[in-house]
Amino acid sequence: MDRFSEMLAFTRVMEQRGFTSAAETLGISRASVSKQVAALERRLGVSLLQRTTRQVSPTEEGTVYYRHALQILEETDRADRIARAVNANARGVEVLKVAASPEVAEHVLLRYLPAFLQSAPVTSVAFLPEDPALSRTDWGLAVIEDPLETARAEGRPIGRSTDVLVASSPYLESAGTPDSAGALSAHRLLKARDRDGAVWPLIEQHGGTYSVTSDKLLHFADRRSVLAACRAGAGIALLPDYMVDRDLRRRKLQRVLPDVTGAVRAMKLCRPAENRDLRNAILFEEFMCSALSRQR
Template sequence: MDRLEAMRLYTRIVELGSFTAAADDLNLPRATVTHAIKRLEARLGAQLLQRTTRRVRATRDGETYYGHCLRLLADVDEVETDFREARVQPKGRLRVDLPVSLARLLVIPALRDFFARFPQIQLDIGTGDRFVDLVREGVDCVLRVGELGDSGMVGRRVAMLEQVTVASAAYVRRHGLPDALAALRDGHLAVNWVSPTTRRAEPLEFMVGRKRREIALPGCVSVSGVDAYLGCCEAGLGIAQMPRYRIVDALKNGRLREILPAHPPPSLPMTILYPQQRQMPARLRVFVDWLVELTTA
């Protein structure tokens, strides 16, 4: 194993916290990994890693060496990428993570176009709304909806998703169609959305001119999953707010009715997150650009 390969191996061990996980990630035998790190430490004359029964951590020298490795490997990748991109199409495997509904309704139906443009790229798609540690899990990018905290990742906002307030046709027959925000207080119910992070029910939100107004309504059910949220609304259990793209067909066929269109909920930002790196791989750059094109079309 040459020095660059040893550096790449070392950085993955630090990032994953495990010899076994790094070996699996790089498709190397465990014995090869152990031997390579022993040779690396012997060549440098320093202990780089502390091994425990549960985890591998970098020593103080190891942290310093890890920083140097990241910079050197980034320089090498930048040089190779500049030459390679000038001659060949982007290729390789990308691991991406997408919200379930965005994947099913927006991204996956358009993938044939992506592969027609970039036939040498392979995608590994994960779906969910959980927090993803991109570095530790080896994920290249995630697409997320809503306001995001500081994750240390590079964020590129690609679109603002229009939201609507809706209720089922059966709910409207029972409770009526409110014609003003004040009318919501007159016996109306909400399917209450519980934030997975705060575990608190979120109020309904409406834009009155440029101001945001919150209204908390009682409800007989609270949920924290997007499919359950829509399902409860379609079952007539209360009023809900969600991106329009998710319910276009339900609005067209009358299964859901839009409520108070003059005061829509605030739009939701949609953001692509990916690790900070001096040179973005070509396959990641073209996928991010394609997502921007897709979501703003």
């Protein structure tokens, strides 16, 4: 028995909550699964499972070991897929289809695209808009923003985004700088119809929450239009930090109420099971994860 087989058997028992079901998923006998888990426990010198006649449950050590073992198995599976993806004998032209919001495509993905195209044998790329009507077979990779408080989507985390309040210096010079979340209601607020409701939910650094709206609302079709209006001095906007970080560095915009933010989202890369082994999607996922980890 090897360590990998023992680890795999244990994780399947954990996931199936039993030896019989685990054996069925692995395609081996129940006795073999039991023998592998027992060998793992002997090697580690700890009990990983509590066994009764009705169920199997993890010990404290088992819970910790499962979490780390699962990461190892996932990385091993990922390594296998990458090796297949970079196979020089791959035939045909495969279009890399990436589903992402226009803002994520423009401000996150496109800055890395030239380097990716130089490093990988990819000839065709198509960026698709976020659209619930899209079939899961229409795209090979999706970049999603999942609100942390309700995060449910599966995927590989690549970072976080936080909505921040921004405005141009000319606007603040003419309209004044708000000194509290409540004071925002006296200002022109710039909103995207496809993203923002009538109220901005805001959070202060110390934990206080506010719901802000104004009689002076300017509505736009999307967040890119909101950003353009904000740069032009039309009002105050609540936008993801990745959309405004360059303007903040260049002092085209400035933060308003730096201790107050909007939603925090987990940014994830997702590949549908239907297109799990698409070569170019695998290569792009690995490239983006590496590039963004170096940036952090």
